[in-house]
Amino acid sequence: MTFSVLARCPTTGHFGIGVATYSLCVGQYCDGLRSRVGATMTQAFVNQGNNDLALRLLSMGYTAARVMEELAGNDPHHDYRQIAIIDHDGAVAAFTGSKTRGWAGHRTGEGFAAFGNVLAGPEVADAIAAGFLSQPELPLEYRLLRALECGRDAGGQCGGEGHLTERSAVLRVFGDQPYADLDLRVDVHDRAVDELRCCFEAYMPYRDYYRERGRDPVHAMPQEAFVARLRATR
Amino acid sequence: MTYTVIGHCPRTGRVGIGIATFSITVGMYCNGVKSRTGVTISQAFVNQGNNALVLRLLEQGYKPDAVMAQLAANDPDHEYRQIGIIDREGRVAAHTGPKTRGWSGHKVGPGWLACGNGLVGPQVVEAIGDGFMAEPDADLEHRLLMGIEAGRDAGGQGTPQRHKTERSAALVVHSRYTYSDIDLRVDLHEAAIDELRRIWLEYKQYEAFYRERSRNPRDAVPQEVFVARLQPKTAEAVA
Numbered sequence: 400m401t402f403s404v405l406a407r408c409p410t411t412g413h414f415g416i417g418v419a420t421y422s423l424c425v426g427q428y429c430d431g432l433r434s435r436v437g438a439t440m441t442q443a444f445v446n447q448g449n450n451d452l453a454l455r456l457l458s459m460g461y462t463a464a465r466v467m468e469e470l471a472g473n474d475p476h477h478d479y480r481q482i483a484i485i486d487h488d489g490a491v492a493a494f495t496g497s498k499t500r501g502w503a504g505h506r507t508g509e510g511f512a513a514f515g516n517v518l519a520g521p522e523v524a525d526a527i528a529a530g531f532l533s534q535p536e537l538p539l540e541y542r543l544l545r546a547l548e549c550g551r552d553a554g555g556q557c558g559g560e561g562h563l564t565e566r567s568a569v570l571r572v573f574g575d576q577p578y579a580d581l582d583l584r585v586d587v588h589d590r591a592v593d594e595l596r597c598c599f600e601a602y603m604p605y606r607d608y609y610r611e612r613g614r615d616p617v618h619a620m621p622q623e624a625f626v627a628r629l630r631a632t633r
Numbered sequence: 634m635t636y637t638v639i640g641h642c643p644r645t646g647r648v649g650i651g652i653a654t655f656s657i658t659v660g661m662y663c664n665g666v667k668s669r670t671g672v673t674i675s676q677a678f679v680n681q682g683n684n685a686l687v688l689r690l691l692e693q694g695y696k697p698d699a700v701m702a703q704l705a706a707n708d709p710d711h712e713y714r715q716i717g718i719i720d721r722e723g724r725v726a727a728h729t730g731p732k733t734r735g736w737s738g739h740k741v742g743p744g745w746l747a748c749g750n751g752l753v754g755p756q757v758v759e760a761i762g763d764g765f766m767a768e769p770d771a772d773l774e775h776r777l778l779m780g781i782e783a784g785r786d787a788g789g790q791g792t793p794q795r796h797k798t799e800r801s802a803a804l805v806v807h808s809r810y811t812y813s814d815i816d817l818r819v820d821l822h823e824a825a826i827d828e829l830r831r832i833w834l835e836y837k838q839y840e841a842f843y844r845e846r847s848r849n850p851r852d853a854v855p856q857e858v859f860v861a862r863l864q865p866k867t868a869e870a871v872a
Contacts, residue, residue, distance in 0.1 A: 400856065421856060422839070422843065422856065423832075423835060423836050423839055424816065424817055424818075424832070424836055426816065426818060427812075427813055427815075427816035427817075428812075430812055430813070444846055444847055444850035444853065445843075445846075445847045446847060447810065447812045447847055448810070448811060448812070450812065451811035451812060452811075476849075476850050476851070479850035479851075498850070500855065558855065558856075558857045559855065559857055560857055563857070576681065576682065577682065577685035578661075578662075578664055578681045578682070578684065578685060579661050579664070581661075582658065582660065582661035583658055583661075583820055584658075584660060584818045584820055585820070586817055586818055586819070586832045586836070587831070587832045587835050587836070597821070598657075598658070598820050598821045601657060601821050602657050602658055602820075602821070605656075605657055609656065609679075612678055612679075613678055613679040613680060613681055615710075616677075616678030616710050616713035616732070617710065617713070619678060621734065622634070622655065622656065
């Protein structure tokens with residue numbers, strides 16, 4: 400029970416992921432992004448070793464499709480996993496194991512994969528893809544968040560007892576640095592995608608300030624002064 | 634303005650970090666934890682490249698003091714940074730640059746480091762150290778959380794006249810895998826450490842279930858079923 404979008408921005412080459420799920424603290428599983436190398440996510444019954452292995456294989460020059468074969472060969476429970484991989488050329492490989500639960504499936508397009516399990520139906524995966532593609536000119540993080548919101552609005556997750564709310568969510572983008580460009584999480588919440596949007600709206604005005612403060616501390620204004628200025632402009 | 638404890642567990646070799654700050658989404662800076670390698674944090678005016686560099690140097694066998702010397706040589710603004718480094722053997726190096734703001738400083742013990750800037754005073758890092766050492770036999774994540782809670786209770790960030798709340802917090806522990814053992818975050822909240830404690834308590838109930846479900850999916854119960862079993866227990870615990 401999770402729905403995700405994994406993508407490479409064709410304009411910038413940045414990699415990003417958006418995930419929402421009924422499980423708690425899903426962000427801890429989203430360690431599969433590396434600048435200029437690729438992006439991957441394993442979900443459903445997670446094999447936590449997959450992300451690191453996939454990134455190492457991608458950095459050696461394996462294509463996304465080839466990495467998927469290696470993951471299959473390395474895991475006796477591969478049938479229980481749902482996996483997406485994007486290499487630095489934007490080639491996509493996606494896999495939904497036959498033993499994942501509920502309605503499970505994926506949609507892939509140029510440089511992206513929309514995928515989920517224990518969903519209300521195929522319309523959720525379609526909505527995630529449509530949401531991601533709706534405004535292709537926007538920066539990657541906006542497209543990823545929009546995709547998650549569309550997945551939520553199309554019914555999201557549905558278990559044996561009916562609809563399952565999103566209790567955790569994450570939005571993460573890697574640019575050219577060895578660290579995340581954007582990294583937002585909601586770990587335990589009643590409506591985690593809504594809360595992720597709140598965090599995103601709150602964070603974005605600070606983003607350049609935080610970045611610049613680290614790069615040029617000599618000229619950085621105190622955060623209190625920045626916050627006061629921010630409030631004054633609203 | 635941030636306060637932090639990083640530690641190495643001598644019993645298990647696990648390494649981790651507990652952190653709280655006024656800034657939003659501090660967890661994104663906590664990428665300096667790696668199994669069998671060490672733990673590091675750069676804060677105050679953050680040099681975001683430091684963590685990846687530190688972990689690579691530690692992997693090559695550099696000791697924390699030597700790594701710190703490399704960071705100093707690599708950064709024209711080193712005196713604006715606050716940095717802690719612990720290697721896989723528990724050796725510690727700490728740096729609080731003279732140009733960090735407010736009261737800033739660190740306290741070092743065997744296998745641990747408490748540090749902060751923009752704090753109400755030295756009592757905060759003292760308290761973080763005491764909190765971390767209060768139950769030395771407990772799991773590392775518990776000790777790290779106790780550390781930052783003690784820092785909060787000693788006044789945390791701001792000045793004695795004007796306290797600044799914790800808006801974000803994080804708790805990360807690695808053991809022997811290529812992925813984290815514990816990785817919890819609060820990105821935007823009015824009392825982020827309280828919320829981190831709540832998330833930790835909530836997550837603890839699921840931790841074994843999540844782990845086992847991944848390793849042995851064939852026998853895993855659906856999460857709805859697991860949650861249904863959990864709830865009566867929770868109600869009893871509350872009653």
